[in-house]
Amino acid sequence: MTASQRREQLLTVSRGLFAQKGFEGTSVEEIAARAEVSKPVVYEHFGGKEGIYAVVVDREVQALTHALTGALGSGGHPKVLLERTALALLDYIESSEDGFRILVRDSPVAQATGTFSSLIGDVATQVEAILEPQFRQNGLDTKAAPLYAQMLVGMIALTGQYWLDARSPKKTEVAAHLVNLAWNGLHNIEKKPTLTRTTR
Known part of the structure; x- marks a missing residue:
């Protein structure tokens, strides 16, 4: 096996273990045993568990x-973009279940970028750019666009986490429900929302 093939083998084995057991529950010994190599081989390629985890997450x-x-950059009506984005996330979950499980866990490798939360923040920034002109066109306060972008992206991401385990209803039905709530909620948005009762 070439060094490149060995590296890929270690990544595949580690990815499965991290998805199943998490970072803390996975050891270098276990990675080496599953890959049928010695621990020094893992250290040689990645420097340790943190190194291999960082590559898997990246x-x-x-x-x-x-x-x-x-999905967001393909253009089109905002509702269509919302549909595409919801389906893109659900497609990723369906095709890369282990990868999504790894991403939604708390990362022990503390970093400001390259984590699920930073990815969601980046996507929210793109959604904000789509919402802002829509807000302006409808006479809404554009300063609220970042907040609504975070809410929309968060709603889709959390629904994705739920669907990862539930797998019901079908992916397209989940996406349709997401879009229904998000679109109809945004479509009838109040210019100056207030709570029904004053809370203390």
């Missing part, structure tokens, strides 16, 4: 970023 972030930005 690959998943790149894959999901590509899917979501592709």
